[in-house]
Amino acid sequence: MTDTTPSDATLDCAQEPIHLPGAIQPHGVLLGCTLPDWSIAHVSANCQAFFSGVEPASLLGQPLDRVLPLETVHAVRNQLQTAMLAGTAERLDCLALDVGAQRYDLTVHMADGLAVIEATPAVQGSGANGVSLLRGLAGRLRRAPTVARLLTLAAQQMRAVTGYDRVMIYRFLHDDSGEVVAEAVRPGTESYLGLRYPATDIPAQARTLYRRQPLRLIPDVDYQPVPVLPGRGPDGLPLDLGLAALRSVSPVHIQYLRNMGVRATLTVSLMKGDRLWGLIACHHGEPHYLSGALCSAAELFGQMLSLQIDAREQQHEQQRLSLAQDAHDQLLAAMSPRDTVFEDLDRYADMLNSMIACDGMAVWSNGALSGRGMLPPEDAIAELIAFLERMPADRIYATSSLSEHFAAAGRFAECASGVLAIPISRVAQDYLLFFRRELIQTVSWGGNPDKATQRDPATGKLHPRSSFEAWRETVRGHAQPWTTSERRVAETLRVALLEVVLRRSELIATERQRAQDSQSLLIAELNHRVKNVLSLVLATTRQSAQQATSVEAFTEEVERRIQALASAHDQINAPSGTSTHLRALLESEARAWCREDEPDERVQLTGDAVLLDVRAYQTLALVFHEMMTNAAKYGALSVPGGQLAVTWRLVEGRGLEIEWNESGGPIVQAPTRRGFGSIVTERTIAFELQGEARVEFRPEGLFAFFMVPAEHVSPSADQPRRADAAKRTTSSIAGLRLLLVEDSMMIALDAQTMLEDAGVQVEIAGSLDDARRALRLDRFDLVVLDVNLAGETSLGIAAELEAEQRPFLFATGYGARTAIPERFDQVPVVTKPYNLSALAYAMGQLPGVPR
Template sequence: MINLTNCDVEPIHIPGQIQSHGFLIVIDQQFVIRYHSENLTGHLEGLPDTLLGEHINSIKPIIGKNEPPDFMIQLIALGKSNGFEQTNPFTTDIQGKPYYLIISHSSDYYLLEFEPAISDNVLDVQKAIGRSISEMLADKNLQNLLNNSAQQIKKVINYDRVMVYRFADDGHGEVVAEARDENLESWLGLHYPASDIPQQARELYKRNLTRLIADVHTEPSRILSTSEHGATPLDLTNSQLRAVSPVHIQYLKNMEVDSSFSISLLYKGNLWGLIACHNYTPRFIDFKSRESAKLIGQILSSALEFRQDEESQHQTDAFKAAVDKLSKYMFKTGSIEEALLKNDTTILDVTTATGAVLVFEKNIMPIGAAPTQEQVESIVGWVNNNVSEQIFYTDNFTSLNPDAVAYKDIASGIMITTLSAELSEYIIWFKPEKLQKIVWAGNPEKPTETDENGLLKISPRKSFDAWAETVSGKSETWSNEEIKSVIRLKTEVMSAISQKASEIRLLNERLKQAYEELDTFSYTISHDLKNPLSTITSFSQLMMRDDTISPRSKDFLARIVSGAERMRLMINEVLDYTRVGRAAPDFKEIETGEMISDLVKDLKVAFKAESLHVEIGNTPPIKGDPMMISQVFSNLLSNAIKYSLKSPCPQIKIEGKEDEVEVVYSISDNGMGIDIKQLPFIFELFKRLDNVREIEGSGVGLAIVKRIMEKHQGKIWADSELDKGSTFYVAFKK
């Protein structure tokens, strides 16, 4: 039997037909008609059945009789120069009736779409929108913002039902706000499975911010083409008239909806949800009115982003303050457990968890609502056998560990940061089970059916009666703000642990031994490799001077020389790394302002970064080895420049802040950023992240910086977001 997952592969961008309230003409780069909709003659009287192969100017007497002879060609030229959003829509006359001409791209073709310039809506949408926007944004509360928006949009477009529909991480949706006619039952709070709006449809909603289905009962019009051009289906991704999937049409019919209109809501480029509008009679909205409605979606998207970022920033600030306090506690006391558990701020304050446990030096120390000691020991055993990540989190621990069912009311969600896998030392946070009663619009798991006529009934929710499901064993999800907070806390804890000179720890001894072995190995190998490498380079360069060698052979030799040079640079960086390990810092008072300014000037020249904007803030003095500290800032600034140069307006900011304990410098950029899951590994030797493979580098620089900071009993950490940029922090003791 066919099931709902078939929707995920339906090619909805190439339906081969359009909605019949308008018509379509497709021309190539020579302005010759290669496709057109079958309903052309229904809108244009006096035309032959097909215009395929004709020049677009051949239909000028019928379309836009008061326009210049080649006005459509002029519009295309203008759109190519300035963007078609500047020319759309063009109002023209077709046999005494006003039509809008909307032009867009489809591969090497131009789509010319014509649709009536008069809406069924009695209101002037463009005028009504201005009055409604201020009322939409009147309340700062996010839920009130959504409620206001639904009410105002209903006033503007006058549909029977207007819903704000939000997508969950798994693709299913929920009606989170609603405005409706009094005679309609409420759908507020109903959930709809992801298959109702499959993945490829969600992608199109990101491209086309409005979507009109004027009448589900009209027959779509086929797109005609010659056999030569018809072999490749016409991509209607950018089309306004693109026909609707039969699956979705049947879905709307099952809901007894005759017309629908949607406005996309985006959050940082991703589809947050939809303003979904239903009418129980056919309803056509003209292009200008749809564009005005799109403005509502864009303003609401911006407001959503601002409100959510505001809430996230508030939480980030609170977590950061908690980590800063814990860091100071650890610095002042010799006891890690006392610093993390015994003050007014504890490890509970770096997340929204209700309980936590510190597993450290063979002790289990709980705080808040935590499982029993025996249960924690079981969790640690499970972690030792199943977790390899430095940061691990789940909101459904029972699905991974059946034993967790016994304490799911306390720990359905867990987050773990590993202090030492070898010593089984962890910090673990717990979130309790949050029973959820999800009310679906019908049973989402029921398969599709065929009716007595053999027609596919796409939606199993014929009456859309509520179908309740209780979800157990899950907690509230862990937010990105919580994950970043735990990563930073781990950095602080590991720094504090490494400074406990009075305690001999197995991990530190093994790290020390590994460092010494690496130093000896890398120094010996690097030194011994230099002589044969010089020989390879010298002989290759000599051979390149031989005129009897073919150009292809010279090219191979040039590649050998280039590869040898890259290897020489890597050897030098490895030697730098080992020298840092052997050298003792010569501490002096350093005025960093002049050092940073000189580095910036040199690096801008080296990277040819004329467009780079660098802001240098406060530069308080620090104590350290001048040569090593210069290497720290040189590496960090070099990375910031290198990974932000591809940004439209590359920007870097360097700033120092000091308190009674330490001086902290931050180096921020707006470059490529780092995946949050990769942050714990960026200071490892030879670590290169996937998104920077094409940029030259060895993966040694940050390892050198980390080693220098350890020599200075300082700290280094980073905060980053993909495609947004990175901030590296270095903290020096006073």
């Protein structure tokens, strides 16, 4: 004998036509009849033992009703109708074949267009006994607490009913090998519990027949096959006996049973839907015959056990799915389009692990990896992604032995022998990956699976192995398999994550559109503001010209008003996180157009000390800027005698109420169309603060009422320091040497002229390189640094000056301390356009500047 490889054995076994043996077992007789005339076309050669010595040849061609009693023929014809509809073999109990007293159990089915009738001797009373036993056993099965206990009880009960030495529950695994998962044995009989058997022990065509034929009885393996005559039908093939209960057994299987020391067997199929879940395999050391009635009871028991197994597994799977679904719902509830598993895997890892148990998980998104737990190296995951990209993008990929499909996985089998990959994008190949570590298993086989069969060198025939002693094999590269429920959860999660991705895409698109709309609005507002500023500059220039007594006075007045206007614009960018006085805001806006000696006369501000939060400050800065601009262009402040009175008060439970009253100006008329400024004035407070705004165009002067809700305002113990209290004399800066770092030549020259007129020596540097060169060559009393210089900042030079303890201050056109780091909080800042008083005041705050 020579050993064969598993693939050789599988190929040879798969090619054996076990449904066409051309013979039956001798404990019964077979007839095959043509339809619809019911003439006998096939007969087993042992018919003499069942039909009073009638020769087979004499039966061929005879009508069935001349051979069998009419009541038997009638019963067979009726039962054949059921068999034809179901595609199975149907049983009939205790019928006569001839005039004798012997009764027979019959089966009938269709094969090759023929009605095939089989008959075996009936045992009186056995059927009633078997059915009564099954009735009591059904309750026991239902009460079994676990599937394992259910299977053990089933093996015990089957042995009690049938009397076999050994009854095994045999379950098929994913690779078609099988394992004995429960067993009941007669004392002294060898146990096979826990052993596995290779797929070649029950080849594919045998498994197909077990699906078609739920019960298979071999009373004595040492039988002599009985030929079916004629040996071949009109098609040149033997009669198909795939559904025949008496079908003769493959010689290889007969030898297999003999090698195990088995003389008789009964096999009952266990089905889960259309899938062969396993077998009830009964073995006996001596010949053992079961009546048709007991066979029917055993078949019914197998169907009942199949239903119980299916129900228990579905219940377990449903419980697992329910727990996973709860975790799935919690996961989706916790995620928002902005905060998903893609951005923060650690936050959601525990919930994902409760849905799908794993040893490690990773997100591969846009070519970047984030992970948790046991993971392969990043370069190995990149290779795995390339492998997964060849798989369909609309379904999950799961395997418990990755190295069998992806050779490179052998390098990291220890941490990731199993992988479940969920595609999370239909466009880019992004994945959520679950990994399971290698489980090094010791599998006990019923004999060496690599030597399942041997080939006779003389005949070339296969022979089964002769040893079934436990043979242990160490299996590597395999992980705990992914269950059906885990695969279903993964598929549900795939769909849910795709929805999250879609929602995120929609959010991004919405935000992009919102940003575009905001940008358009900003451009419109900036356009409006620039026009207002130009109009206000023109109005300021005209008013200053009317009031000036000399060119010098006119120049000084225009300069002061433009500087005040710039300061008012700075109010729009409120300092973040701080509260600001309402009075300070109004004073800043008023200074944009009034003479230094006029504000108290033309603009009267009356009210409590009130602080505004940032949101209210920014909103009211926009509104008051519009109101002041319109007053200066068209209203009370557009003429010398006009007056403006602004009063406010805090109302408990309501908020801040503000009244704006203009008088002494031109006659007021309601505008014929509403411009951008009107929209800002009348709607901004309501929209941004949920407050109120009302504007009345009274002939004697414009009136407006505003209400800011209480949550945006608070009382203050102190009134703001008046702006004119901060004035500083410019005479103290005469004689100073100053370096002005400014990239705008026109602004720099204007500032140089202004400072030199005040007695300051000024040198201009238009770039950082020029500034550093000047600082190396000369010693200045202080440096004025424009923060932004043509795409770069002066913060580097500021740090150098700070380290050398040389005085400096910042200048910016962005308002206040925008873009200046906190480390320079103590450094004075002046805002553009440059103003001599502001510069003098800032210089006075610097330590180390000569007085």
